[in-house]
Amino acid sequence: MSTGVRVNDFVIRFSNVNGSGSASANSMFAKALFRMGLPISPKNIFPSNIQGLPTWYEIRVSEKGYLGRREGIDLLIGVNPQTLSEDIASISPGGYFVYDNSKPLYESDIRSDIHYIGIPMMRLSMKHFKKARLQQLFKNIIYVGALAVLLDVDMDVLYGIVDDRFKKKPKLIPSNYEALDIGAQYIRQNYETPLNIRVEKRDLTDGYILVDGNTATALGLLYGGASVAAWYPITPSTSIAKTFESYAKVHRHDKKTGKSNVAIVQAEDELAAIGMVIGASWNGARSFTATSGAGVSLMSEFIGLAYFAEIPVTLINVQRGGPSTGMPTRTQQADLISSMYASHGDTKHVILLPSTPTECFHYAAQCLDLADRLQTVVMMLSDLDIGMNDHFTPAFEWDEDRKYDRGKVLSAQDLDRIETFGRYLDVDGDGIPYRTIPGTHPTKGSYFTRGTSHDEYAKYTEKGDIYVNNVDRLLLKWETAKTLVPKPIFYQNELTSDHGMIFFGSTTYATLEAIDVLQEEVIHIDSMRICAIPFNQEVLSFIDEHKLIFVIEQNRDGQMRSILINELNVDPQKLVSVLNYDGTPITATAIYEQIAAQILVAESIA
Amino acid sequence: MSTGVRVNDFVIRFSNVNGSGSASANSMFAKALFRMGLPISPKNIFPSNIQGLPTWYEIRVSEKGYLGRREGIDLLIGVNPQTLSEDIASISPGGYFVYDNSKPLYESDIRSDIHYIGIPMMRLSMKHFKKARLQQLFKNIIYVGALAVLLDVDMDVLYGIVDDRFKKKPKLIPSNYEALDIGAQYIRQNYETPLNIRVEKRDLTDGYILVDGNTATALGLLYGGASVAAWYPITPSTSIAKTFESYAKVHRHDKKTGKSNVAIVQAEDELAAIGMVIGASWNGARSFTATSGAGVSLMSEFIGLAYFAEIPVTLINVQRGGPSTGMPTRTQQADLISSMYASHGDTKHVILLPSTPTECFHYAAQCLDLADRLQTVVMMLSDLDIGMNDHFTPAFEWDEDRKYDRGKVLSAQDLDRIETFGRYLDVDGDGIPYRTIPGTHPTKGSYFTRGTSHDEYAKYTEKGDIYVNNVDRLLLKWETAKTLVPKPIFYQNELTSDHGMIFFGSTTYATLEAIDVLQEEVIHIDSMRICAIPFNQEVLSFIDEHKLIFVIEQNRDGQMRSILINELNVDPQKLVSVLNYDGTPITATAIYEQIAAQILVAESIA
């Protein structure tokens, strides 16, 4: 039954009940692996519920740095009686089931092809700790200690994490140590360790951090200079505003006056949230809102106003499973079309597509710059997987010399200098007009902002030709945007294949792994990651240079494929969808299999 | 300067001030032309304003039945001093300017290439009528009488219209006669008549009526059996609800009880309006809302709910100029993408595209059937041009034997018969499940409707495979929809050209005229009018059988072209946009010129 020793390459899963405090224990274990110098990829699978329902936490350890989700569980810690049977059934043959043997297992839950490691977690906890609440909490720490020994994690690393975590409440340190030791000790006394799956220290985390995308986004917005935030709670975006707030409490606190250099408003709904952003941006403050699909739907009318009246808007959409309320705690990339073309009439919006928390940080800051520069709606489309899971990701960097790009804003001096100010005059030929901020100048530069058709001087008009000039200028601005948004990323030095692969956002890790597998087992495929819409020239060239291109995305309708076809006039026959839309992150295997099948079919025909 | 006699083929334009009562006089003149047996096409060009701003009314008379807008004004009645100069400038060489010469013209307004016909309208009116209000109103009738003589319209026809109009207030008839006569008399005494442009009686109106699309839509909804209407005022859709209400007052009035067989609610906004429709449909009443683009944007979230929870919704979108508040009194077809893909997540919606009031009538009724049959959102996209202008259109017909299709609704007896009821079970393999109406059965058939992911029995689930089955079924339903929506209309018996033309909705008249001109002057082009999305097989075949296809539409971004490419996987190179988006209806000339240019270029290359 043994499958040989597997070092630094396995998936372990924790099966818990939500609201029971397991999240903190599990993430402690993940951090320990990280501090062992290993690339890891934790994923939280949780219900749309507060307390009492099953929740899972999965950690993939991959020395090779494969950070996508992988099917197949090598070790499962099962402490949720509700899901015991299905948990046991989910373990890969040869894998391990670690469980609380305070109660015996049913006969039917005994599989001959996996190992059972029973630990009387609750009994041990009750023996050592008095209060019921603590017994519950420390049970979790006990299994962390046990796991450490089973997988050969350095106990000192765990102690170190405890030290860091309770820096401000040092009294809690000894009991946490104790709980860890109880678990460790029990294993040492009762089992042979380490298991065949195990970790060894490496040095692969230099320059990396372990952080979730929403935290990164919040920090990006903070560094990018947002001073007005308006939002309405909605999973999975809520933590952006909340994290922004908590960092702002420290870093936007005016020490002299004790006052705040930021205004954060929990709006009454998403319509109000984006309205506030539009008002603040119009009035010259950097401003953002963060929401998910339902929020964007509600914001549609206002998005059209911002597009047409040319007001900077930074909108973060952390996508979840749709349509409607859908699967609020699952991940998808299914808001591309509805976000990009949001609002009635001829509209299209700039979209940035981060694939890691590090990119969330940079793109969030860049959204604020681009919105100011382009005077339009700039959306960042992240998703639940990026946003709410911790990721192994490059540390954040900020160029000391970087300056905010506030775009074409006229100062009082500018106004004194120029002869005529036309709010919607295309002075520079790039489709982007100049704007003024209310209050700038006593007599010059005031204008009337409106969602109705207007001339170059912001005056209302119903004249067809003036309208056409104006909306054609917006298309020119769209062209300008192509030169400003992040360029695609390529994963080869030169293009050598007839086949290409296009992907974006959270499918990246799985795709990169699939590329390796395909290369080994089938064929080399060139690949390109799209980072923004509108597509720049590089995207078109890549498509032009391949005969068949796989477009990997996490939605039913192949939305990115549609947008590529529309925006670039690509022949649809050339673009083949590789999809996953069941709410879980796509795996390398799924990508590999879909592509391999297509290629083999194509070859068999040819 | 004379250009020869032109019978039944000219454009006349009235230049008025809005709120001055001219609308009624002008439409009286239009009706007279109609009663002369002539195809006509009146268009109202009005500001987003209630009183005091310039407004124009244009009538094209075309014995050939060309009913699109045509550039070039042959006769202009100018009674708005604000726009006198621009009005005079707008007349085609050889044309006529009919004006109130109570005040002299400026020297600069004298053109040598047009005829001036001065009539002291106000003076005549003041001479004959006492009250200031009446003087104002009858001034308009006076110019109608004058025009009649100038163009050789039968005065008896006009008297007949007066008779009909004041059937319930016969006292007003003589003074209207008088006003007509004053104008007629003045012309007879002072000018040589008829002019070179003139009308002659014909017999071309049999089976036709003169009606606007919104009235037709309201009647379609009435005939289609809508019993709950919820709406919020917005130009250009408001008159649908208002007209529905006024017909319902008569035709949904229970004579016995004096009570009403319909409930019409002016909602507090568009979100509430569609919510009410969803609630009513869920509860088994036929229901609709009518709005314009901004309303659809606001309805986005709810549209996704109806899509995912599979609730019939009939939504009429009378499109106007976008984006945002845009040009509220101008016409466009620019809500295709935003309507079809409305709401976050993977969604798409059925769209019907009427091109005449007659089709508005039929499609509106059919929307109610389709919504019930498909249990989804069915939108009819009309536009300001169709909706608010009178059109020369086939009379309404209703098949006595036609039965409402209420779709798959289970009765109490049905429920007693079947073993298990699963709200989202695909029993028939067409993707359409069965539903029950609340209150149907004491113990069977109740279920829980939700916008969250659900299994076949409407229970909440977060299971990926169940979710996938469910949304895949929605795609199957989309396939079924293709067999139910109206098929395209073809304008030739067999396809003979390499070139095709695709169009829809209000561009139809102009396109048909352009086809004739192209045929005469350049080339024969096959043509197809699309009547619905999703596209049925016939649409695909037409595209397959042509090398180059022109897609005519009234928006900037070629939205129908995009949808065709996306939905049918057509090579974008094959579809060439012919666009007009300045807010006015497209002209045959514009279509002809764009297409001719393309073909000549293509030929010069070939």
Added chain:
Amino acid sequence: MSYLKPAFTHPQLQPNRVGYLKKDYEGVISTLCAGCGHDSISAAIVQACYDIDLEPHRLAKLSGIGCSSKTPAYFLSNSHGFNSVHGRMPSIATGANLANKNLIYLGVSGDGDTASIGMGQFVHVIRRNLNMTYIVMNNGCYGLTKGQDSATADHGSINKTGQPNPFQAIDLVGMALELNASFVARSFSGDKSQLVPLIKAALSHQGFSLIDVISPCVTFNNNAGSTKSYDYVREYMQQTAQVDFVPPRKALSVDYDQDQSMEVTLFDGSEILLTKLKPEWDPTDRHSAVNRINNAKANGEILTGLIYINSEAPDLHGLLHTTDTPLNQLQEQDLCPGTTVLESINDSFR
């Protein structure tokens, strides 16, 4: 606690007059946090519906989004339910009610769902006097999104994060009174003896009934310093009057102390009996109700019970003069004006 002492010992195991057991009014097992106030309200709904002999299929239950809005799954499984989108239950209820005036409509919402995103629809459903019962499970926070303050959180109230709320609270009862709602009550999830009869009365009231029920969120807003915690509400709650509800057929069998009580007769002949524990105002007089509620606010009391009732105001169907047959039961012959009429309509356009 009910004044109507049952003659038998285990009423819940007995079918009620329409033949249903109490368990026929239950729903699926709740997934809310143990101790959540909302579960007690669900139980009160079950009890009330059983008590008034409501046939489950004659009720439609509707909600928005939130922990509170999940509860319709946890009661009355034999009724049709509709868990719609956030804050928009009132419009769904309006449409449903217009389609069939003969069902009973029970809407459930949260304070986030109602007082924030749903404020517009809340105001307008009151204005239309829609015949429905609207229960707000009011915990002063957004439970499902993890405890943010809602617009009903009191000024200075402290939630689990320890931050005092800087904003003033919206008082839904005050709003409903200002908007002339026809039935306005406040209650507490922990006071079943008051809540059950209030729900019974509300379901029988012909018109819009608001019951704003304080319903503590044990996970995010039940700490010291919160004004929506169990402890706080128990301490500051004032019962206005002991409420009881008497269905039509039982009206004669009850014996009250006439001096101490007041009756309000409802549309269907049932009665609400108010035993005046604090008989300082007349709940059928809006001015006096407004005054009383303002005084309570000024004194920091949480006034509960039936605060205002007007059983005369016409509901939306009355305002629209709709026919007696539910609109969803009208047939083609009632709806389609036919071809002859169409010909004359055509003629009017010639």
Added chain:
Amino acid sequence: MSYLKPAFTHPQLQPNRVGYLKKDYEGVISTLCAGCGHDSISAAIVQACYDIDLEPHRLAKLSGIGCSSKTPAYFLSNSHGFNSVHGRMPSIATGANLANKNLIYLGVSGDGDTASIGMGQFVHVIRRNLNMTYIVMNNGCYGLTKGQDSATADHGSINKTGQPNPFQAIDLVGMALELNASFVARSFSGDKSQLVPLIKAALSHQGFSLIDVISPCVTFNNNAGSTKSYDYVREYMQQTAQVDFVPPRKALSVDYDQDQSMEVTLFDGSEILLTKLKPEWDPTDRHSAVNRINNAKANGEILTGLIYINSEAPDLHGLLHTTDTPLNQLQEQDLCPGTTVLESINDSFR
């Protein structure tokens, strides 16, 4: 009419203390119907801004959609204006105000814009006590979409189509009082002598000021039977108190009959002087204001004037403790925490 008799004869041709002529406060020519109440309100705004020596560029004017919402184009051309979308002006104003606390915000809306589609935002902008003046040009109908009844149309009021309105009216003043707005007034477009000082006071009030101005729609709702016609309002209007507004620097120069008048001092030292024509209640006491307005409603009176004021309540910036510098003027060094901080943030994720 102002109590402050000017010393010169043609004040409008004179520059005010900040050097502007009255015409500097005007806008483009109105395209509203001749006689529309809204034009009179625009004129009152022009007058008020001129009188209080406001520099035009220090005011931002905002609106939704409607005839009323068009008016910001018809006054103060030298101010930045924002004609947004239907019913959402309050959120735009909130964002704008957050970005720059030093400007003065004047929002203009209609009764459709506010009481229907905009109700949610109206409620919440009041709850936040945003420092702005919010003028509702209230004609009881939807002017721009041709005269449908709005939610402020009185029950039974008859519009141009001759149909009596079956619904009850939403009273925006009542709502604002219930929501504890810090400045609540009602006025009439035809009463400039009352309206101008109210606007001046509202603009100087630090916090949210509502002025609900009845403003007849001559085209659709000025007929007999309408309760928002010029005739009806003139007949039933009750002036509460003669209002006058005294800017800080003038406070000493005025002489009032102390028994008959009452002063409220505003944040900037200016004062509102109320000469009590009907001194039955204390406009600084909310309860008494609520009572007075309820009585007026009961008597069919249209109560106008300053109804309630609380000049102590902190505005949104106060509630959020924002810094004194307008946020839109903070510089990169104030906003960006820099690389050193970032390193320690990175460390916290290791």
